[in-house]
Amino acid sequence: MDFSHLKKIRTIVSLLFFIPTSFLFLDFSFHFAETFSKEILYLQFIPSIISFLSLAGVAAAGFIFVIILTLLFGRIYCSSICPLGTLQDIISFIKRKFTKRKAYKRNVDFVKSKYIILLLVIILFFSGNIIGISLLDPYSNFGRIISHLFKPIYIGANNIISSLLEKFNYYSLFPYEIKTISLISFSYSILFFLGIISLVYYKGRLFCNTLCPVGVMLGAVSKISLIKISIDQNHCTSCNSCTRVCKAGCIDKEEKNIDFSRCVNCFNCFAVCPSGGISFKNQFSKKVNPSTFSSTRRNLLKRTVAFSALLSGVAISQIKIIPEKASTIAVPKKNHVTPPGSKNLEYFNNNCTACHFCISACPTQVLQPAFLEYGVSGLFQPKMDYQTSFCNFDCKICSDVCPTGAIKVHSLENKQTIQLGIAKFIKENCIVETEKTECGACSEHCPTKAVKMGPYEKITIPEVYEEYCIGCGACEFACPTKPHKSIYVEGNVQHKIAKIPPKETLENQLKEDEFPF
Amino acid sequence: MDRRNFIKKSFQAGMVTSGALSFGGFSDLFASTNSLPNQSFDLTAIRGGEPDAMFDAAIKSLGGMKTFVKKGQKVVVKPNIGWDVSPERGGNTNPILVKRIIQHCFEAGAKDVYVFDNTCDNWKRCYSNSGIEQAVKDAGGKLVSGASEGYYQKVDVRNGKRLTSTTVHELILDSDVFINVPVLKHHSSASITSAMKNLMGIVWDRGYWHRNDLHQCIADFATFRKPDLNIVDAYYVMKKNGPRGVSKDDLITLKSQLISKDIVAIDAAAVKLFGSEPESIKHIKIAHDMKVGNMNLDKLSINRIVI
Numbered sequence: 001m002d003f004s005h006l007k008k009i010r011t012i013v014s015l016l017f018f019i020p021t022s023f024l025f026l027d028f029s030f031h032f033a034e035t036f037s038k039e040i041l042y043l044q045f046i047p048s049i050i051s052f053l054s055l056a057g058v059a060a061a062g063f064i065f066v067i068i069l070t071l072l073f074g075r076i077y078c079s080s081i082c083p084l085g086t087l088q089d090i091i092s093f094i095k096r097k098f099t100k101r102k103a104y105k106r107n108v109d110f111v112k113s114k115y116i117i118l119l120l121v122i123i124l125f126f127s128g129n130i131i132g133i134s135l136l137d138p139y140s141n142f143g144r145i146i147s148h149l150f151k152p153i154y155i156g157a158n159n160i161i162s163s164l165l166e167k168f169n170y171y172s173l174f175p176y177e178i179k180t181i182s183l184i185s186f187s188y189s190i191l192f193f194l195g196i197i198s199l200v201y202y203k204g205r206l207f208c209n210t211l212c213p214v215g216v217m218l219g220a221v222s223k224i225s226l227i228k229i230s231i232d233q234n235h236c237t238s239c240n241s242c243t244r245v246c247k248a249g250c251i252d253k254e255e256k257n258i259d260f261s262r263c264v265n266c267f268n269c270f271a272v273c274p275s276g277g278i279s280f281k282n283q284f285s286k287k288v289n290p291s292t293f294s295s296t297r298r299n300l301l302k303r304t305v306a307f308s309a310l311l312s313g314v315a316i317s318q319i320k321i322i323p324e325k326a327s328t329i330a331v332p333k334k335n336h337v338t339p340p341g342s343k344n345l346e347y348f349n350n351n352c353t354a355c356h357f358c359i360s361a362c363p364t365q366v367l368q369p370a371f372l373e374y375g376v377s378g379l380f381q382p383k384m385d386y387q388t389s390f391c392n393f394d395c396k397i398c399s400d401v402c403p404t405g406a407i408k409v410h411s412l413e414n415k416q417t418i419q420l421g422i423a424k425f426i427k428e429n430c431i432v433e434t435e436k437t438e439c440g441a442c443s444e445h446c447p448t449k450a451v452k453m454g455p456y457e458k459i460t461i462p463e464v465y466e467e468y469c470i471g472c473g474a475c476e477f478a479c480p481t482k483p484h485k486s487i488y489v490e491g492n493v494q495h496k497i498a499k500i501p502p503k504e505t506l507e508n509q510l511k512e513d514e515f516p517f
Numbered sequence: 518m519d520r521r522n523f524i525k526k527s528f529q530a531g532m533v534t535s536g537a538l539s540f541g542g543f544s545d546l547f548a549s550t551n552s553l554p555n556q557s558f559d560l561t562a563i564r565g566g567e568p569d570a571m572f573d574a575a576i577k578s579l580g581g582m583k584t585f586v587k588k589g590q591k592v593v594v595k596p597n598i599g600w601d602v603s604p605e606r607g608g609n610t611n612p613i614l615v616k617r618i619i620q621h622c623f624e625a626g627a628k629d630v631y632v633f634d635n636t637c638d639n640w641k642r643c644y645s646n647s648g649i650e651q652a653v654k655d656a657g658g659k660l661v662s663g664a665s666e667g668y669y670q671k672v673d674v675r676n677g678k679r680l681t682s683t684t685v686h687e688l689i690l691d692s693d694v695f696i697n698v699p700v701l702k703h704h705s706s707a708s709i710t711s712a713m714k715n716l717m718g719i720v721w722d723r724g725y726w727h728r729n730d731l732h733q734c735i736a737d738f739a740t741f742r743k744p745d746l747n748i749v750d751a752y753y754v755m756k757k758n759g760p761r762g763v764s765k766d767d768l769i770t771l772k773s774q775l776i777s778k779d780i781v782a783i784d785a786a787a788v789k790l791f792g793s794e795p796e797s798i799k800h801i802k803i804a805h806d807m808k809v810g811n812m813n814l815d816k817l818s819i820n821r822i823v824i
Contacts (some may be wrong), residue, residue, distance in 0.1 A: 199527065449758045517786055
């Protein structure tokens with residue numbers, strides 16, 4: 001059997017996963033993500049497993065297929081399905097365009113420590129701290145890289161083209177405004193991306209084989225997979241073609257053996273073997289040489305990974321607003337608001353891997369990455385940022401796209417009554433109080449009229465009817481006072497249900513053919 | 518900067534020409550003979566029909582769209598598309614009316630008809646769910662985003678008291694004809710939203726208005742660029758919980774429409790339809806006193822049509 005086409009097939013399959021997954025994060029028409037996210041992300045391992053833990057069912061069983069696939073053929077996932085894996089392959093493809101290919105050293109490092117890292121991530125997760133997964137999950141990191149590094153480029157290109165077309169009175173392409181940039185998330189993404197590039201450059205798939213919880217776990221599983229790559233001792237001419245193209249450094253040329261915990265099933269070796277000595281074999285039909293690697297452990301501390309240093313020394317820069325007539329009382333917000341359908345702070349913090357898909361998909365851009373607002377374990381998880389925007393009443397895209405089930409509403413009607421928080425009015429800051437002129441921007445934007453204008457010294461002033469408030473933040477966003485808002489949303493740690501405003505029908509006073517003037 | 522200056526200059530030139538035309542009654546030269554009404558009205562009010570039928574009657578009473586739109590001109594239509602709500606919620610201008618207006622513009626020979634609003638909710642959702650995106654597409658107009666600051670050019674409001682300068686969407690500045698199509702609604706900030714309040718959707722920074730005496734700013738801005746034609750959609754009228762509305766229960770079906778060149782007169786008539794008195798709405802009173810237009814309806818010639 002000829003296995004040399006496997007590499008081509010792998011390349012095509014990986015692009016079939018990579019391109020739509022990337023586009024999910026890039027797209028700002030919002031229809032694509034809303035429609036196809038569930039299908040495209042079905043097999044993503046970590047989102048699927050987290051989703052399965054809270055809502056077991058076929059809809060969240062993608063990871064089971066991945067495990068079965070791995071038990072049959074090894075880590076197909078890492079070279080075909082994982083978008084971060086394909087991104088690394090693209091980096092190494094570009095690298096080969098500029099430099100001559102050299103074999104990666106056979107990798108024998110971190111044999112035990114990679115399992116210790118994995119164990120740590122798992123223990124942390126089950127003790128209610130998701131930070132290990134947030135920082136190491138390949139899918140989530142990929143999402144952040146696309147959202148924070150490539151999406152701005154994509155939008156920038158769009159904006160340049162649309163402004164050129166605008167000069168010719170052509171308005172079909174429109175510019176897209178990025179309302180705010182989260183420096184922390186941006187910095188982490190760029191450092192992670194640079195880290196990945198240098199790892200790929202010098203070490204091949206080292207990330208996948210030491211830090212990636214999915215890679216290490218599937219590596220362990222693939223040790224017992226049914227069908228394995230094997231080197232035929234009789235055919236092998238020891239030409240070393242395979243070791244030169246192996247991106248995981250998993251082929252032992254002396255022993256003519258493969259370390260399956262590291263092999264990412266890229267099939268590069270099949271394509272280059274001149275003697276047809278490499279093939280897929282059912283390991284139970286014929287015993288292959290059972291010897292394993294002798295592992296040496298060295299320089300563990302020297303190989304500190306680039307992004308471990310990332311958490312230090314980055315600060316948010318904020319644009320200072322010069323007020324026309326400054327409001328005086330600082331907003332005393334205690335709890336930050338979590339997205340609609342995130343149930344409560346604890347559930348949300350334990351189930352979100354901060355992949356930033358919702359952030360990318362949110363049409364109003366109200367979802368922004370948190371820094372330490374949720375504590376360390378909630379690093380990069382999305383928060384409702386009412387300084388930047390507000391939650392659209394008739395929208396639940398975040399819930400539609402969330403792959404882990406951290407954000408989940410049952411229907412639009414359900415979402416429209418979930419009370420994320422409650423609007424609080426600071427009279428001392430309000431225009432009506434300080435200027436004695438009408439304003440009402442908060443009430444204007446309120447979708448449930450929980451904020452109403454009531455009589456106040458010949459004009460009107462905001463009044464909050466808390467039972468109808470859903471905490472969407474429209475009032476807080478619209479409030480024009482600077483630097484402090486006069487109305488803000490205090491987050492509900494446990495989301496509640498808001499009352500629906502009572503209905504009363506109106507009488508039409510005017511007859512059909514009557515004019516009041 | 519060159520482009521901006523060009524826009525400003527051509528805009529000024531346009532104002533001078535249109536001013537001269539309106540003084541000398543030269544508009545007669547351009548109007549076709551059959552569409553000229555016997556009597557010229559300051560305001561036409563129509564009741565009892567569908568939005569498109571009412572507009573057909575309304576524009577006919579003012580001499581047809583040819584009175585306002587000449588061959589080859591660039592027209593901008595500014596409806597209210599502020600909210601992500603469906604047409605039957607009455608939060609935005611009726612899409613049937615918007616479509617009919619664009620059709621009339623093209624029949625009059627317009628080269629291009631542009632439609633935009635600086636929305637409050639997410640603009641793409643507003644455009645789409647208001648039905649206006651489809652209406653504009655069907656009529657052959659061009660829908661333009663109002664959601665990027667780059668579209669907005671700095672202008673001076675020379676006669677403004679509190680609002681003396683702002684930034685205005687470029688389409689308003691470089692179009693030949695500006696048609697203002699608000700929907701009549703209750704409004705929690707401005708008491709009522711109609712023609713003058715609708716102009717808030719052609720500027721970028723609305724917060725400034727809210728901070729600096731909203732009613733005065735609304736009146737100030739009405740001195741900047743009076744629309745060539747105002748059409749108030751009062752088919753559904755939101756009587757409470759405006760301007761967004763909570764449900765259909767906030768509406769009454771009034772099946773009415775107003776059309777006028779006088780932005781103060783049309784707002785005064787709209788307030789009457791709504792059930793209030795014009796002088797009780799501060800920005801209307803201020804605009805009247807600033808001589809932007811006339812809110813005394815009994816001094817105006819009003820054409821009342823029932824379909």
